[in-house]
Amino acid sequence: MKMRLKAVSFIVLVHLLLISLASGESRHELNFPDILGYKTLKCDFHMHTVFSDGLVWPTVRVDEAWRDGLDVISITDHIEYHPHKQDIPTNHNRPYELVAAKAKEKNILLIKGAEITRDTPPGHFNAIFVTDIPALDTKDFNDAIRIAWEQGGFVFWNHPGWKPEAKGWLDIHTKLYENKWLRGIEVVNGNTYYPEAHQWCLEKNLTMLGNSDIHDPITGYEIYEDPELTHRPVTLVFAKEKTAEALKEAMLDGRTAIWHKNQLIGREKYLDAIFRASVKVSNPYYRQKDTIWCEIKNNSCMDIQMEKAGTERAEKLVLPANSTMLLKTKAKGEAGEVKLSYVVKNFLIAPDKGLPVELIIPLQ
Ligand SMILES: [Zn+2]
Numbered sequence: 001m002k003m004r005l006k007a008v009s010f011i012v013l014v015h016l017l018l019i020s021l022a023s024g025e026s027r028h029e030l031n032f033p034d035i036l037g038y039k040t041l042k043c044d045f046h047m048h049t050v051f052s053d054g055l056v057w058p059t060v061r062v063d064e065a066w067r068d069g070l071d072v073i074s075i076t077d078h079i080e081y082h083p084h085k086q087d088i089p090t091n092h093n094r095p096y097e098l099v100a101a102k103a104k105e106k107n108i109l110l111i112k113g114a115e116i117t118r119d120t121p122p123g124h125f126n127a128i129f130v131t132d133i134p135a136l137d138t139k140d141f142n143d144a145i146r147i148a149w150e151q152g153g154f155v156f157w158n159h160p161g162w163k164p165e166a167k168g169w170l171d172i173h174t175k176l177y178e179n180k181w182l183r184g185i186e187v188v189n190g191n192t193y194y195p196e197a198h199q200w201c202l203e204k205n206l207t208m209l210g211n212s213d214i215h216d217p218i219t220g221y222e223i224y225e226d227p228e229l230t231h232r233p234v235t236l237v238f239a240k241e242k243t244a245e246a247l248k249e250a251m252l253d254g255r256t257a258i259w260h261k262n263q264l265i266g267r268e269k270y271l272d273a274i275f276r277a278s279v280k281v282s283n284p285y286y287r288q289k290d291t292i293w294c295e296i297k298n299n300s301c302m303d304i305q306m307e308k309a310g311t312e313r314a315e316k317l318v319l320p321a322n323s324t325m326l327l328k329t330k331a332k333g334e335a336g337e338v339k340l341s342y343v344v345k346n347f348l349i350a351p352d353k354g355l356p357v358e359l360i361i362p363l364q
């Protein structure tokens with residue numbers, strides 16, 4: 001009898017262990033704050049599988065996205081390029097179908113997409129939020145883009161500086177833009193930042209995207225062979241909620257920013273909001289004559305690199321990710337507040353232009 005009880009409790013224990021082991025994988029959280037009443041969704045809208053020229057089965061992309069702290073992905077295999085077709089049948093809707101259930105289990109929002117792949121120019125374009133990918137397999141390039149748009153798709157221009165000989169905004173891009181078929185551009189693709197694309201997005205009110213365009217399995221970021229790339233490029237989308245409808249509304253409204261090589265790239269409004277929600281300055285906790293000490297916290301997952309504005313020798317202040325620093329400064333007045341002006345060097349509001357900010361220390 002005693003033995004039997006022991007056996008039962010052993011079975012219960014093994015059972016409990018199995019349950020906890022089933023969810024034993026861990027996720028690397030990306031701490032970017034929610035801003036301006038929106039939820040900050042971490043997204044990658046460009047990746048490949050064996051269904052085009054990628055080297056992984058589609059479900060692997062969901063596991064990687066979850067581990068990398070993403071909320072949203074789109075698998076965007078090439079429509080016109082299938083080097084594995086001897087082994088894998090050409091079936092444009094199949095990657096999405098294979099992945100849909102697993103994405104639900106891992107709470108990853110999966111957006112149906114594909115890469116329209118034509119010679120440069122016009123180049124490569126991703127169509128996401130589309131419903132029927134085979135319908136985009138057309139002879140004429142403009143037809144493919146128009147059909148994507150008619151399906152409710154969001155079309156963006158991929159890696160715009162990929163082929164230097166055809167670099168630049170051409171008439172074909174103007175036509176797509178004027179028809180409102182083209183809604184965004186990859187300002188970042190893989191390990192490359194395109195400053196001219198950043199400028200086009202600002203001038204033409206297009207949505208900025210930064211995506212991995214990953215083809216290999218993600219085992220680490222050494223696959224990019226770039227020591228500066230220590231994390232996956234991510235598009236932050238500021239959406240009302242985590243649904244496909246809310247995501248699309250946010251993207252059509254241009255509410256995005258890009259995290260790339262420990263830089264944040266985007267419009268001033270959103271970068272400023274991220275900074276304010278991430279960096280908190282305390283009241284002074286100690287004062288000696290006109291010197292005060294206070295705490296400055298960075299709650300984001302980025303190291304924030306600041307330089308004092310308007311000084312001859314650029315005074316640097318680096319706030320490491322998820323950390324608190326002590327700040328010592330002069331407070332000349334007795335009342336009010338101390339304002340310190342900085343430029344955040346790794347928050348790019350335009351090519352080569354950091355975000356101006358003020359640290360405000362309240363004085364009791
Ligand atoms: Zn491409």
Ligand SMILES: [Zn+2]
Nearest residue numbers: 046048115213
């Ligand atoms: Zn691609």
